[in-house]
Amino acid sequence: MGVLRSSVVAIALSSILLVAANNSGSIDRHAVVSRYNPTRNASSQSTPVQVGNGGFAFGADVTGLQTFLPYATLSSWGWKNDSLPAGKTQTDIDNYEGAQWPSHGRDVQYMFDGEPTMLQWMIANPNRVNLGQVGLLFSDGKGNAVNVAETDLAEVEQDLDLWTGTISSSFVYQGKKVTVKTTSAQSSDAIGVTVTSPLVESGHLGIFLDFPWNDGSQKFAAPFVGVFNQTSNHTTTLRNGRGLGRNVQAEISHTQVNSTFLTSVGGDGFAISRVSPSAHRYNILASNHRSSSFSVTVAFSAARLKSIPQPVDVANESKSVWTKFWSSTGFIDVHTGSTDTRADELQRRIVLSRYWLRVNEAGDTPPQESGLVNNGWYGKFHMEMVFWHLAHWALWNNWELLDRSIDVYSRFLQTSLQRAQVQEGFASGARWSKMTDPTGRSAPGEINELLIWQQPHPLIFAQYDYRAHKSRATLNKWKDVVRETANFMASFAWFNQSSGFYDLGPTMYTVAEDTNPNITRNAAFELSYWRFGLDLAGEWFKNLGEKAPSAWKQVTDKLAPLPVENGLYAVYEGIEPDFWTDPTYINDHPSLAGLHGWLPLTANVSLDIAKATADKAFTSWNISNCWGWDFPMLAMSAARNGETDQAVDWLLHPLFEFDDIGMPVGGVRVPTPYFPGSSALLYAVAMMAEGWDGSNTTAPGFPSKSKGWNVRAEGISKAL
Structure with missing residues (x-):
């Protein structure tokens, strides 16, 4: 973000916060945040406590480090x-071509099928x-x-100070007290660690480093990533002494196949040694035996660093950046003054979700589903999930964080244009991938190639950007x-000569990924999202003062109507009339409820039918199989339809779980964690608290104060 834009954002945001403060009295943000500082007395077997900066995160067990459980250190x-x-x-x-499927009178080239070992390599x-x-x-x-x-430790206590991003851990070992402070740098990928104990002074306590082998053999690597017993598959090399970067006393290069990663260590003086030539474990002990305190910085990088920060600088930067994060951007308080006892749990989820997403999902690429805690889908990210992962940053006015990754659409534009040309034979247009990585290459797979609901997403982000920064520069x-x-x-x-309408599909998968792609035509949610997106694109070019391509309006004017069965919207055109009782179609993401909730009312949707369809989904869908962002989506539907009690019920549904430190189960x-649950929660809460286009009451998505809810919002923007 440029200096000018940062200044404009700061001035605008200050004005927003001032108005909120004058209207309702400013929220005691520190008190609200600190109320939910996570504490533990033992390590969790499923989730670590983390510090991080959005593109780098370090997961710790109850010692504040990775002493007993090898939680991950991941990056973007x-x-x-x-x-x-x-x-x-x-x-x-490079020459892989995949399968050709017939579609509307011509063959379409898709990236799936082929020689199994090569195909799996490309996926992983x-x-x-x-x-x-x-x-x-x-x-x-x-x-x-x-x-x-861990059972040898006594009086174990751990606290995460959310306001400063500091993990404080303490325990007693052999009668001696040990305390560990852990923080993460914010402008580099490093942790600062301070260990204090008489055991440091006596040489009985230090720090170790170890390096695992990583590969694509596991689609899901959780709760731990990599293995430590395949030491012959990779190499590490220690370098210390002169010639290293400023403040760097030792550097370990870790090579796996053709990729090398560097770990740089500095801080207080120390001696470092390799445990054995066949291991990748290194022991570090303080050189000063007259001090009970030992501080180090451990930094990670893909290339040699010119310098690393001192441990105290890491701690100070963490405190400064986190304090600014909590103090100067969007904030919602649903607990203070509320009499509904559930407000406390909802506030806990809000505060902790804000922390975990700032740690895990604010890097320079969109996040994977588990952020930087562990790996799912080989660590790759999914472009259809970009909305759920990142749109909340716009409503909470965290543009400096959203700007880090949202230019992925510009970065991936050329590969997406090529995909549409090679795959579909289109002369223009960008087909955004589904499962991908920083290269922008689409991972092969039938669902990966045939899903389409990710396509309108960039139009939503563009619209939010223009609302926040209404300028010619944003339009361009x-x-x-x-x-x-x-x-x-x-x-x-495609224009259907028989009906006189433009159809979507076949071939396509719906949001739920559970229909036959070869017969799926005119899915209700996708039709509505298509209309919404094309209308936004037309408005964009109107704001530019330029004429939009005529094809856009031709399609919107003649887009197929949403399919209706028995007075309710159907998943897709031609589906069996009794699909509401067929588990095949009501067992995954209930996107029909998103027609008026997730989306605003589009020109091709009837409000009455949308409301009736949402009510039917609430009672007939297999909610026991819903997960993650499904529940906030259902809450948004209930909120827009005026069912505010139901909206809160969905956000606190027994199956929508968050663990003891607020990670989404x-x-x-x-x-665990499945972070789209957290990010969708924040999007839904912002929408319910501040409202949406056309709403004109305070906290329109929440029950009234007379029903026990006192909701205050500062620096939050309305949803579309």
């Missing part, structure tokens, strides 16, 4: 490719790397490690992305 940049399958070359990968690569383990070293006083278990910034997104959407809609579908 740490990726590697596995060795190619036997007998295959890079040329084979590149994969995200656990950069390394940092733990407490319990020593015999002569530099040798001794085996200690998004111009190419808006044009090519809409060009693809118009080209994808994956449930039976995916490992």
Whole structure:
């Protein structure tokens, strides 16, 4: 973000906060946040306590480090490719073509099917790397490690100070008190650690580093990423002494296949040694035996660093950035003054979701489903989930965070144009991928190739950006992305000579991914989203003072009507009339409820039918199989339809779970955490608290104060 834009945002936001303060009295933000500082007395077997900066995160067990449980250190940049399958070359990968399926009188080239080993390699690569383990070293006083278990510790306490991003851990070992402070740098990918104990002074306590082997053999690597017992698959090399960056006393290079990652260590003076030539574990002990305190910085990078911060600088930067985050952007208080006892739990989820998403989902690429806690889908991210992961930043006015990754649409524009040309034969238009990585390459797979609801997403982000920064510069910034997104959407809609309408599909998958793509035509949600997106694109070019391509209006004017069965919207045109009782169609994401809730009322949707359809979904869908963002989406539907009690019920549904530190539980579908649940919660709460286009009451999505809800919002923007 440029200096000018930062200043404009700061001035505008200050004005918003001042108005809110004058109207209702400013929220005591520190008190609200601190109320929910997580505490633990033992390590969790499923989720770590983390520090991080959005593109880098360090997961800790109850010691404040990774002493007993090898939680991950993940980043947005740490990726590697596995060795190619036997007998295959890079040329084979580059020349892969996949399957051809007939569609509307011509063959379409899709990236699925083919030789299994090569196909799986392309799906699993590149994969995200656990950069390394940092733990407490319990020593015999002569530099040798001794085996200690968590059960050997007494008086264990851990606290995460959300306001400063500081983990404070303490315990007693062999009668000696140990305290550990852990923070993360915000402008570099490093942690600062301070260990204080008489055991440091006596040489019985230090720090160890260890490095795992990572590969694409597991679609889900949770709760831990990488393995530590395949040491022959990779190499590490220690370098110390002169010639390193400023403040760097030791550097370890870790090579896996053709990728090398560096770990740089500095801080107080220390001695470092490799445990054995066949291991990748390094022991670090303080050089000063007259001090009970030992502080180090451990930094991770893909290239040699010119300098690393001192531990105290890491701690100070963490405090400064986190204090600013909590103090100067959007904030919602639903607890203070509320008499509904559930307000406390909802506030806990709000505050902790804000922290975890700031740690895990504010990097320079969109996040994967589990953020930087563990790996799902090989660590790759999903473009259809970008809305759920990132749109909340816009409503909470965290543009400096959203700007880090939302230019992914500009970065991926050329590969998306090529995809539409090669795959569909379209002369223009960008087909955004589904499952991808920082290269923008689409991972092969039938669902990956045939899903379409990610296509309008950039039009939503562009609109929010223009609302927040109404300028010619914003219009030009998004111009190419808006044009090519809409060009693809118009080209994808095929004119049906029999009906006189433009159809969507076949071939396509719906949001729920549970219909036959070869017969799925005119899915209700996708039709509504298509109309909304094309209308936004047309308005964009009107604001530019330029004429939009005529094809856009031709499609919107003649887009097929949403399918209706028995007075309710149907999943897609031609579906069996009794689909509401068929588990095949009511067992996954209930997107029909999103027609008026997630989306505003579009020109091709009847409000009465949308409301009736949502009510039917509330009672007939298999809610026991819903997960993650489903519940906030249902809440948004209830809120827009005036059912505010139901909206809160959905946000606090027993199956929409958050663990003891506020991480969203994956449930039976995916490992924990599943962060789209957190980000969708924040989007829904912002919408319910501040409202949406056309709403004109305070907190229109929440029950009234007479029903026990006192809701105050500062610096929150309305939803579309």
